[in-house]
Amino acid sequence: MTDLTDLGVAAIRDGVAKGDFSATEVASAFNAAVAEAQDALNAFIVTTPEKALAAAAAVDADRAAGKPLGKMAGVPIGMKDLFATQDVQTTAASKILEGFKPKYESTVSARLWQAGAGMLGKLNLDQFAMGSSNETSAFGNVISPWRRPNDTAPLAPGGSSGGSSAAVAARIAPAATGTDTGGSIRQPAAFTGISGIKPTYGRCSRWGIVAFASSLDQAGPMARDVRDCAIMLEAMAGFDPKDSTSLDMPVPDWEAALNDDLRGKKVGIPREYRLDGMDPDVAASWEQGIAWLKDAGAEIVEVSLPHTKYALPTYYIIAPAEASSNLARYDGVRYGLRDLPDGAGLQDMYAATRAAGFGAEVKRRILIGTYVLSAGFYDAYYTQAQKVRTLISHDFTNAFTQCDVILAPTAPSAAFALGEKSADPLEMYLNDVFSVPASLAGLPAMSVPGGVDRNGLPLGLQVIGRAFDEQGVLNAGLAIEKRAAFSARPAKWW
Amino acid sequence: MSVDTATVAKIASLARIKVSEAELEAMVPELNGILAWVEQLGEVNVDGIEPMTAVIPNKQRLRDDVVNADPLTGGDIRDKVLANAPAAEHGFFGVPKVIE
Numbered sequence: 066m067t068d069l070t071d072l073g074v075a076a077i078r079d080g081v082a083k084g085d086f087s088a089t090e091v092a093s094a095f096n097a098a099v100a101e102a103q104d105a106l107n108a109f110i111v112t113t114p115e116k117a118l119a120a121a122a123a124v125d126a127d128r129a130a131g132k133p134l135g136k137m138a139g140v141p142i143g144m145k146d147l148f149a150t151q152d153v154q155t156t157a158a159s160k161i162l163e164g165f166k167p168k169y170e171s172t173v174s175a176r177l178w179q180a181g182a183g184m185l186g187k188l189n190l191d192q193f194a195m196g197s198s199n200e201t202s203a204f205g206n207v208i209s210p211w212r213r214p215n216d217t218a219p220l221a222p223g224g225s226s227g228g229s230s231a232a233v234a235a236r237i238a239p240a241a242t243g244t245d246t247g248g249s250i251r252q253p254a255a256f257t258g259i260s261g262i263k264p265t266y267g268r269c270s271r272w273g274i275v276a277f278a279s280s281l282d283q284a285g286p287m288a289r290d291v292r293d294c295a296i297m298l299e300a301m302a303g304f305d306p307k308d309s310t311s312l313d314m315p316v317p318d319w320e321a322a323l324n325d326d327l328r329g330k331k332v333g334i335p336r337e338y339r340l341d342g343m344d345p346d347v348a349a350s351w352e353q354g355i356a357w358l359k360d361a362g363a364e365i366v367e368v369s370l371p372h373t374k375y376a377l378p379t380y381y382i383i384a385p386a387e388a389s390s391n392l393a394r395y396d397g398v399r400y401g402l403r404d405l406p407d408g409a410g411l412q413d414m415y416a417a418t419r420a421a422g423f424g425a426e427v428k429r430r431i432l433i434g435t436y437v438l439s440a441g442f443y444d445a446y447y448t449q450a451q452k453v454r455t456l457i458s459h460d461f462t463n464a465f466t467q468c469d470v471i472l473a474p475t476a477p478s479a480a481f482a483l484g485e486k487s488a489d490p491l492e493m494y495l496n497d498v499f500s501v502p503a504s505l506a507g508l509p510a511m512s513v514p515g516g517v518d519r520n521g522l523p524l525g526l527q528v529i530g531r532a533f534d535e536q537g538v539l540n541a542g543l544a545i546e547k548r549a550a551f552s553a554r555p556a557k558w559w
Numbered sequence: 560m561s562v563d564t565a566t567v568a569k570i571a572s573l574a575r576i577k578v579s580e581a582e583l584e585a586m587v588p589e590l591n592g593i594l595a596w597v598e599q600l601g602e603v604n605v606d607g608i609e610p611m612t613a614v615i616p617n618k619q620r621l622r623d624d625v626v627n628a629d630p631l632t633g634g635d636i637r638d639k640v641l642a643n644a645p646a647a648e649h650g651f652f653g654v655p656k657v658i659e
Contacts, residue, residue: 306622375600379600400645415575419576429586449600452605452609454614455610458614
């Protein structure tokens with residue numbers, strides 16, 4: 066019998082439906098894999114094997130009773146610990162929420178359970194999703210299952226969805242939820258040789274997701290391949306009246322319409338993404354991606370996104386500004402940590418609670434956000450950034466008059482080692498250079514594996530599409546996937 | 560524009576985050592590095608450009624004017640609301656005395 070943990074979403078769903086194995090067998094296999102890897106990888110903040118088994122038992126009972134099964138029936142998944150899960154600790158990897166057990170379920174996670182998925186546990190992440198290496202979690206670093214050859218130095222799984230990427234790459238979860246504010250699905254997917262898609266802003270409800278930067282935050286799936294992402298995104302997406310920015314549109318049948326024949330399609334190559342001093346392996350993988358899409362029948366055109374160089378500074382004004390507002394809710398009154406020094410008043414309690422509860426990167430962003438929104442500076446920083454954001458969005462609108470999708474690298478390098486970039490916040494921020502523009506424009510964007518670098522570490526290729534055209538993104542991703550035939554996987558050392 | 564220790568102390572106070580002198584000293588160069596870097600946005604010509612308010616065109620909806628139309632966001636759930644409070648008594652959130 067095949068090792069069940071080698072199977073992805075589609076294979077598990079189909080195998081359970083056919084009766085090749087039971088959902089309970091699948092859940093047990095992944096529960097065991099999670100337990101075995103936890104000490105080494107620290108991918109989970111809490112594990113919930115009983116939840117995975119209960120969901121599996123329900124699927125097995127439904128199948129035995131001849132009831133119709135959901136899109137994710139029998140698939141146990143990891144849930145990023147940014148999604149509120151009823152009565153299961155939800156922390157955003159911050160001490161300020163340690164012990165918080167929501168009395169409600171996020172819309173996205175509820176949809177996944179309804180579709181027959183089960184929960185293996187809550188996945189570690191950068192604190193409040195602020196980070197690109199998973200080094201800002203209050204619950205310890207996530208260690209990538211990947212290593213450089215003959216080197217045991219721990220590598221970053223990417224961030225902020227680093228627990229998600231590590232778990233899927235290590236094959237201790239067939240798929241996981243991620244959230245993407247400036248690249249937090251795509252960059253970790255690229256670092257670990259898996260696939261992940263951030264859909265159009267508004268596709269997935271934000272209700273019950275711990276807010277970071279509300280105009281950018283968007284949930285999406287992370288899985289081993291494009292088909293699995295399509296299946297899981299169908300289960301996650303859909304209109305939710307509880308999110309005022311939710312898109313009131315039908316969810317397409319993305320899986321059924323997957324097609325890697327790109328004849329008649331145009332792929333744009335943005336000239337501004339060719340940076341001076343670009344990592345030669347990243348440049349080579351991009352060239353290879355272009356060749357693969359040509360082979361799939363697409364026509365390649367050069368496009369221009371003239372405001373690209375301003376995307377990162379724009380992001381690092383808007384995201385902290387929104388974060389400073391969103392995180393004002395952590396006050397030691399309603400939930401989470403309270404630090405009440407002896408004899409302290411209410412204001413002292415707020416300040417002490419937030420000092421004790423937030424990590425250094427979170428404080429840094431709250432302070433930046435508070436500053437750029439403060440009287441006298443609001444127009445110079447925040448309003449200017451929102452205007453530049455409009456220009457960045459226009460750049461994409463113009464480019465999409467000449468092409469159907471855009472191909473770019475996902476990240477400027479393969480995974481770096483833990484500690485390599487954490488001393489300088491700016492250097493860490495630069496890791497998002499290729500992922501942030503699509504976030505600012507709210508566009509669907511996906512990372513798929515596009516080969517390995519000189520150290521045998523995965524590199525991601527990014528496909529960016531028009532608003533609402535997840536299908537075009539998935540199809541181009543599939544065309545790359547079929548030709549890349551990416552088969553590298555981390556050797557099991559844990 | 561750059562910030563000094565007094566400005567960072569003021570921002571931290573506005574943000575209700577207690578910071579020690581040592582933390583302040585460390586934050587000043589970090590924040591200045593980030594602010595100097597975002598400063599480049601000033602060179603972009605934004606004449607006649609509206610600041611973005613909605614990244615994907617969408618219309619603002621009003622919910623039906625019905626009490627507890629969606630029980631998940633409705634009322635009558637006091638105990639659930641208070642369940643995670645660090646201090647809750649008699650159906651209220653407990654806070655330190657605020658009358659000066």
